[in-house]
Amino acid sequence: MPDVDRDYDLVLLGATGFTGRLVAEDLTRELGPSGLRWAIAGRDRTRLEAVREDLAAISPDATPDGLEVVDVHDRPALTDLARRTRVIATTVGPYARHGEDVVAACIAAGTDYVDITGEPAFVHRLLRDHHDAAVDAGVRIVNSCGFDSVPHDLGAQLAVEQLPDDEPVELRGFVSAKGRFSGGTFTSAIEAMADRDSLRGPRLDAGPGRRVGSLPRRIQRVPAIDGWGVPLPTIDPLVVLRSAAALPDYGPAFRYGHFARTSNPAVAGGMVAGVGLVAALAQVGPGRALLHRLAPDQGEGPDEATRAEGRFRVTFLGTSPSASTRVEVRGGDPGYTETSKMLAEAARSLVEDRDALPDRAGVLTTATAFGPVLRERLQARGITFTVAA
């Protein structure tokens, strides 16, 4: 039901950026006559007006109802905006630099929040400093609603649903993806890698009698995928483990391993060396400067033709003492086409599915905030979640 006290159901912050524009386009194409009241927001009115003009060319009937100028470091203005909407979706990154005030404003205003951060340090800071306040305010702060980490978190949840919930579970996810990065993603990744400790993850409290942890991180040959798994140190395994700690259905003892998939052991070695080199460069000022010089400019990203060739697949192999399962999640261009769909659907779900969502508040993962509700929305948008027969 519309909240008549608020001007909007949804505000999209960062609409002038590369990913934000794609989210705005997705909403314009998909909203149709839903009646959802929405606004685009950013720090520059002229750029926002240009975005609104482009959206009108897609569908004059579903263009945003409002255009809001706000800087993400102006806490009073942000809080005022947050009070006028039910949900804020933000693509303003790097989040560790630009994200915290938006979260604090949402909690102060009783407004739900979604983002597409892949930066572990940012999420850990929110868990430490804002989780309790979000719980008290009954607000959902849901991070990582893009390729980081929706397919991994919701795919792992689907795999767990296939296994007995009273047995220990071991689950491994193997990711392959084809796509290019935007300047914003590059910048955020370099800044995230500079903070090496953040990948250790927060302390997980799975409750009495339950254990949640990582599987050994080593390169391995995996006959079931006819290839090799290379440990992938992204935010995704941290998200899956947080979901497992929060949800008793993941069983009394849950262990997860997250890997890049490759068919060639030489490529596997090269991947480890490449990730290690970039991580080492990101630790020191001159190395970081070199990486920033190699990155595309912020605001730029892969063109439509490149995105049309993008795709991803995540295969989950799960076992418990009495059962096993295989789940596949597949979609198109992971970083932008599918990420923009994922964020748009997550934001709409907070508005449109309120009564069907788990009754939970705080700093949440997609599995704990949405569970199967978001999975079904994404299936309807062509991102497939399949359980092997």
Ligand SMILES: NC(=O)c1ccc[n+]([C@@H]2O[C@H](COP(=O)([O-])OP(=O)(O)OC[C@H]3O[C@@H](n4cnc5c(N)ncnc54)[C@H](OP(=O)(O)O)[C@@H]3O)[C@@H](O)[C@H]2O)c1
């Ligand atoms: N999870 C995933 O899978 C995934 C996928 C894609 C992207 N991402 C993340 O999404 C973020 C955005 O990426 P992108 O490529 O879209 O970046 P981008 O093109 O650089 O866009 C950044 C946006 O933030 C806005 N912004 C910057 N500072 C601001 C401020 N002080 N106040 C208000 N707005 C401000 C920019 O506004 P102006 O236009 O005025 O400069 C722009 O709209 C990155 O952190 C990236 O890592 C995650």
